[in-house]
Amino acid sequence: MRFTLGCLLFIILSFSISAQDTPxxxxxxxNLENLFDTEDDPAIEDEEYLPSGEREWTEERYQAKLENMSRVIADMAYGPDIVGLCEVENRKVVExxxxxxxxxxxxxxxxxxxxxDARGIDVALIYKQGRFTPFDVRTLRFKDPSDIDFKTRDILWVKGLYNGDTLHVAVNHWPSRRGGKEDKRLIAAEILRKAVDSVQSINPNAKIVLMGDFNDDPSNKSVKKVLMADNKEKKLENGMLYNASGDTFKDGLGTLFYRGAWNLFDQIIISQSLLKDQATNYYYIPNSFKVFAGEYMREAKGQNQGAPFRTFSYGVYQNGYSDHYPSIIFIGKK
Structure with missing residues (x-):
């Protein structure tokens, strides 16, 4: 299935809101897809992304990558208040x-x-000063008792003040699908679900946003069963989460094109306390989840027309963006 121009226009332009839902x-x-600097870090496996490495990752290419990634972020609603990131090598590249x-x-x-993570790719959060104020930050470490040597990205959990009320944000990059690893993603889902349960046991009405590259779709067991995230608002029971990405996935759209099919790994999931009918102070504007896919970010022709225009294609440098499209939600004021 190709990502047709019509689909893209739907994703980018079809955000219509009522007068009561002013963002x-x-x-x-x-997912920035391998945002590495050009310096060798002996503690991680970054040899591929060095000037002398397989990717010939020069300063010129690094600066072009920064320019491309920052352009996308700036073009999304003039720069979102809060942006979760993954596949960043270190703090320096985010700086x-x-x-x-x-x-x-x-x-x-x-x-x-x-x-x-052995490759050294991390998750991070950037936020606009004056729009979001973190006051509690921690990581949720991945642990598999049956495979103690397996290492992957931590989940970043940030608690802060947003629009006059507390907001919890979790940034995820779950284990890859390469070589299977469904069991690893189920463990990651359990870890995240326990963190949600812990917060909700103290405050059942806590505002929570879970975002990330889950390496699973909204319909997969890790998300739907373990995280208890669903896009059918009327069927949500106590403690369940609302998957803002679900309807977009159901429509056959996605953030990642792989082997001729679309996946929607880059999801945004929220607590019911952010739904309009239940929220106080601010809320998730209904149906405002969108995949951002500007024309310059897309393959223009060929069998992958409409797919993300990547930095490398089959090992060849093409000065593109990422293999993932970003996702975004809009917030309204009560």
Whole structure:
């Protein structure tokens, strides 16, 4: 199935809201696909992304990658209030990202921790100063008792003040599908679900946003059964989460094109306390989840027409963007 122009126009332009749903903010997620610097870090496997490495990752290519990634972020609703990121090598590359001409005037700040991932790719959060104020930050470490040597990205959990009320944000990058690993993603889902349960046991009405590259679709067991996230609002029971990405996936659209099919791995999932009928102060505007796929981010022709225009294609450098499209939701004021 090709990502047709009609589909793309639907994704980018079909956000219609009522007069009662004026947006006051946006929250987004973007997999940056291997945002590495050019310096060798002996602690991780970054040899591929060095000037002498397989990718010939020169300073010129690094700066072009920063320019491309920052352009996308800036073009999403003029720069979202909060952006979850994954596949960043370290804090330095995120610092370089927010200091690009596209983003430096937006006053983004950073939350980042180094993860135990062997390749050194981490998750991070950037947020606009004055729009979101973190006051509690921690990581949720992945542990598989049956495979203690397996290492992957931590889940980043940030608690802060947003639009006058507390908001919990979790940034995820679950284990890859390469070589299977469904069991690993189920464990990641259990870890995240326990964190949600812990917060809700103290405050059942806590506002929570879970975002990330889950390496699973909204219909997969890890998301639907373990996380208890569903897109059917009327069927949500106590403690269940609302998957804002679900309807888009049901329509056959996605963020990642692989082997001729679309996946929607880059999801945004919210607590019921952010649904309009239940929320106080601010809320998720109904049907406002969108995949952002600007024309410049897409393959223009060929069998992959409409798919993400990547930095490399079959090992050949093409100065593209990412293999994932970002996702975004809009926030309204009560």
């Amino acid at each position: 006051i903010g946006t929250i987004a997620f973007y 370089d990202l927010i200091q690009t001409d596209n983003l430096k005037l937006k006053r983004y700040q950073i939350v980042h921790f180094n993860s135990p």
